[in-house]
Amino acid sequence: MSGSSAKSDISIRLLEIFDAIMRCGTTVEAAEQLGISQPAVSNGIRQLEAQTGVTLFERLHRRLQPTEEAVALHEDIKPVFGLLRGFASRAQDMRQGISGRLRVIATPPLGHTVAPIAMRRFLKDRKGVSVAYDVRRLEHVVEAVQSGNADLGLALGLDRHMAVNVEVLARTHMVAVLPKGQETDGNTVTAATLADSDFIGLEIESRLGQMVRSAFERDGAAYNPRVEVRYCATAAVLVAAGIANAVIDPYTAAFNRSIGIVERSFLPPIEVAAVLITRKGIPRSRLQHAFISEMRKALSDFETAGVRTSPVRSSRDDG
Known part of the structure; x- marks a missing residue:
């Protein structure tokens, strides 16, 4: 084998060490995660740098600082190691005798409301099934599904x-929420009404925040929130404290009625879809179909309970 060919044959173990350091930040933590010694990690990085001819880390005050080249290369291999970690996790489940494992990640509006109900029903008669569940921001949900670190994503x-498949599970509308005892006359609240007083806005960089701002613009109302928050649940808490009114998703509103808020229809209407996010090119397992079916039922139950949604039926998810 020629010298140039030898340099191109970089072992998966060296890339694994590189990935661990990039994620952990130190050789000590990387060694603990990989179950090897700290010198072995340091030697692996030196070997990888020698083989690639690229300086991956600067040694600063006994810490490794990734170079720009290291960051760029790590972006290329992250999806690979996401898949490998998923494979290792599934293999461990099989070795422990677990019959199935489902990895679900959701944004807060669904992750803290409807999805837990669906999960309770899903797990009730599946004693051999475990679930890895996380609630994150939308960009993290998409990234987890795309990289193979999650089987299903849920978002609004x-x-x-x-980069991913997006399937609508139900359609609903954002609602105005007011402190209990400070309700307005009538069943609706307009953007113009909110603009005439203090109101709580959603982070404008978020998708829901952009939708609310667009509704104000359609109504010719100024969008100048007195308080801006990242999550609808945070807005609900501030509304309950009597700070101001807000426009949030109906699921979060319904789950926070007990803390002292009331809901009103919001005009102009802001339609928002509850969606399922899956990885492209990967067939759904029976566990995934079962959870999706429970999610559809939970969304339908919310419609029955007074949350105005329009479930989107699909025969694929009845199994």
């Missing part, structure tokens, strides 16, 4: 995405 307001 995502119409489409080039």
Whole structure:
């Protein structure tokens, strides 16, 4: 084998060490995660740098600082190691005798409301099934599904995405929420009404925040929130404290009625879809179909309970 060929044959173990350091930040933590010694990690990085001819880390004050080249290369291999970690996790489940494992990640509006109900029903008669569950921001949900670190993603307001499959489970509308005891006359609240007083806005960089701002613009109302928050649940808490009114998703509103808020229809209407996010090119397992079916039922139950949704039926998810 020639010298140039030998340099191109970089072992998966060296890349694994590189990935661990990039994620952990130190050789000590990387060694603990990989179950090897700290010198072995340091030697692996030196060997990888020698083989690639690229300086990956600067040694600063006994710490490794990734170079720009290291960051760029790590972006290329992250999806690979996401898949490998998923494979290792599934293999461990099989070795422990677990019959199935489902990895679900959701944004807060669904992750803290409807999805837990679906999960309780899903697990009730499946004693041999475990679930890895996380609630994160939308960009993290998409990334986890795309990289193979999650089987299913749940979110609000995502119409489409080039990197993943997006399927609508139900359609609903954002609602205005007011402190209990400070309700307005009538069943609706307009953007113009909110603009005439203090109101709580959603982070404008978020998809829901952009949708609310667009509704104000359609109504010719100024969008100048007195308080801006990242999550609808945070807005609900501030509304209950009597700070101001807000526009949030109906699921979060329904789950926070007990803390002292009331809901009103919001005009102009802001339609928002509850969506399922899956990885492209990967067939759904029976566990995934079962959970999706429970999710559809839970969304339908919310409609019955007074949350105005329009479930989107699919025969694929009845199994």
